[in-house]
Every structure is written in C-alpha cells, then in structure tokens.
Amino acid sequence: MPLPFLAIAIPVIHSSGAWIASTGAAGYIAGTLSSTWIGAFVLGNSTLLGSLGLVSAAGIFGATGGLAAFSSSAALGVGSALTAVGLGGVASTLGIAPAATFLGLTPVGWAAAGTAATLVATLGYFFTRKTMRRLNEEREKGGLEPITLAQIVKEVRLLEAQSLETILARLDTELNNVSLSSDHKEVSVDGQLFSLNRLKYVVNKDGSEEVVFVTRTGRKKRVLLVRAAPGPDGHPA
Template identity: 90%
Template sequence: MPLPFLAIAVPVLHSSGAWIASTAASGYIAGTLSGTWIGAFVLGNSTLLGSFGLVSAAGIFGATGGLAALSSSAALGVGSALTAVGLGGVASTLGIAPAATFLGLTPVGWAIAGAAATVVATLGYYFTRKTMRRINEEREKGGLEPITLTEIVREVRLLEAQSLEAILARLDAELGNVSLSKDHKELTVDGQVFSLHRLKYVVNEDGSEELVFVTRTGRKKRVLLVKAAPGPDGFPA
C-alpha cells in the first residue's frame, strides 16, 4: 500500500539566528521558530513524528523552548499550577506557540514507537536522498555536522524524554499523589508505578490534558488528568 505524500519540513537558519522549519513549496512555517535545530525540526514535522509515536505534546512543548519558561517567574505568575492551566495555557500566556500546535497528538503509531529499526525504516519512505541532502546542506550553513535519519530519530526521542521528565518533575512538585523516582525512570501515581518510556502527555481536542500509559498494543490508559476540558464559560468544568 503506497504511503501518502507528505513534504518534510527542513530547519533553516532564520534572520534572528534561530532555526525555523521550511518547505520548498510554502517557505517558512509559522510557529516553528526554535532556538535549536531539533526543536524546529520537531515543530515542523509534528504530525508525522506524532503518527509514529515519537513525540507527544510534551516534546512539542519542549521544542518551543517552553521547558525553561515553565520554571520561570513568568510561568509561575500565570496565576495557577500546571494542573490548572495545562501546557496549552502556559504556552498561550507566554506566547511561545500557537494553541493549535498542541492538538491532534494522539498517534496510532505508539504501538510501534519502541521499535527503533521499524520507525527508521518506515520514515525512510518519506526522507528521500534529496531531502537528506537538503537537511545537511542547511545544517552546514548553521555550523552543524551532517546527520543521518537514525541520528534524527535518536534526537527526537531524547527531546521527548527530557521534556516529559521536566513536566513530570513539575507535577511531582505540585501534587501529593504524584512521585517521580530519583533516577527518572518511574512515576508513581496514587500508589501505581509506571515506566516513563510508556507515558505520553496528550492534549485532547476538547482542551483537556492528560498523562496516559500506552500499552504494547498501542491502547492508551489515563494515568492522570492534568487539566479538565473547559466548560461553556471557558473555565475547566
């Protein structure tokens, strides 16, 4: 079965000195400006990466530079804890990303996300030699070393993992029933222990945000409701 065509967004240097995702057809993609190459890459290709289970809303938030903002005085001054405003609320208040960036990240590919070889092989259908050549040409302009698809997947996974850990540490500090282990490998919620590599942070279309556990078959089980869906008045129900 042929795979649908999907243009890969390539990070290029912006006039500001940061990285921004771009496609040959559309040019710069709004909302993808990032201080890092991998951040711009993730923001520009979030739909594809999400469909393969490589990123959740945590990784998207981290790609915007939101992790530093999350612990800043500005974020703390939003007026309530993360469990009340959620990632989308923090991002919107600080103006670091459009709210739409956080939607639609409930990928069907989570079941295969653990199989690195499978992910790389399948992504290879999208990353043609021409695409990889352009990626590395732009990296060279920014003073970066050439990169392979396997290395890109590794960097995406690392960004997702680091972002999730930072968010879970914030939830640990806010909630008495949530505890992140010292080695950051397990999370305990209401006495139940979960492995971090199977946890994802999801922003649903109704505006609710939750931490979910992904089974080996790709099914998701809610572990923690971080933010309830807003009611008719715009406030959490």
C-alpha cells in the same frame, strides 16, 4: 497500501540566528522558530513524528523552548499551576505556540513506536536521498555536522524524554499523588509505578490534558488527568 505524500520540513537558519522549519517554495512554517535544530525539526514535522509515536505534546512543548517556563512561577500566571492551565495555557501565555499545535497531536490509537530500526525504515519512505542531502546542506550552513536518520530518531526521542521528565517533575511539586523517582526513570501516581518510556502527554480535542500509558498494542490508558476539559465559561469543569 501506498503511503500518503508528506512534505518534509527542513530546518534552516532564520535571520534571528535561530532555526525555523521550511518547505522550500512554501517558505517558513509559522510557529516553528526554535533555538535548536531538533526543535525546529520537531515543530515542522510534528504530524509525522506524532503518528509514529515519537513525540507527544511534551516533546512539542519542549521544542518550543517552553520548558524554561517551569522554573518561573510568573510564567504560569500569578497563583496558577500546570494543573490549572495545562501546556496549552502556558504556551498561550508565553506566546510560543498556538493551541492548535497541541490539539493537532491528539493520537488516534497510538501504535507502539517499535525499535529504532523499524522507525528508521519507516522514516526512510518519507526522507529521500534528496531530502537528506538538503537537510544536511542546511545543517552545514548552521555549523552543524551531517546527521543520519538513526541520529534524528535518537535526538527526537531524547527531546521527548527530557521534556516529559521536566513536566512530571513540575507535577511532582504540585500534586501529592505524583512522585518522580530520583533517577527520573519511573513515576509513581496514586502508588502505582510507571516507566517513563511508556508515558505520553496528550492534549485531547475537548481541551483536557492527561498523561497516558501506551500499551504495546498501541492502546492508551489514562494515568493522570492534568487539566479537565473547560466548561461553557472557559474554565475547567
């Protein structure tokens, strides 16, 4: 089966000095401005990276720079907690990303991400030599070293992992049934241990948000409901 055509978004230097994703003739992509190259890359290519299991809503939120919000209770709203507003609510409050960005990441039967070699081979179908050459030309303009597909996969995985750790650390402070291990490799939810590298943060179409465990066959199992779906009045049911 032929793979669908998908324009790869290339991070370029914005006039503000930050990075923003661009698809060439189409110009800048709204909502992709980031202080880091990898942030703009993830925001611009979230559909592809999400379909490969490389990022979840956690990584997207991290790419926006929103993780700093968790160090300030004011950023979450007076008296509000992550379990009350969810990532979508925090993003909306800070004005860093439209809700559609997160809703678009709802997985449809997540396939296991596989090995780094498998991911690099898969991405190779989309990243032509011309694309990689342009990508590295723009990195050079920003004072960065050339990068390979393998290094991109590593950086995306690191962003996703660090973002999820920060989110779980916040939930640890809010909920009595959540405990993040001191080495941040495991989390206990209701007394059951889970490895962080098998967890994803999902925003569902109904507006609910949850942490899920992804099995090796790509199925997801809810580990923690972070925010219930909003009712008719707009508040969580």
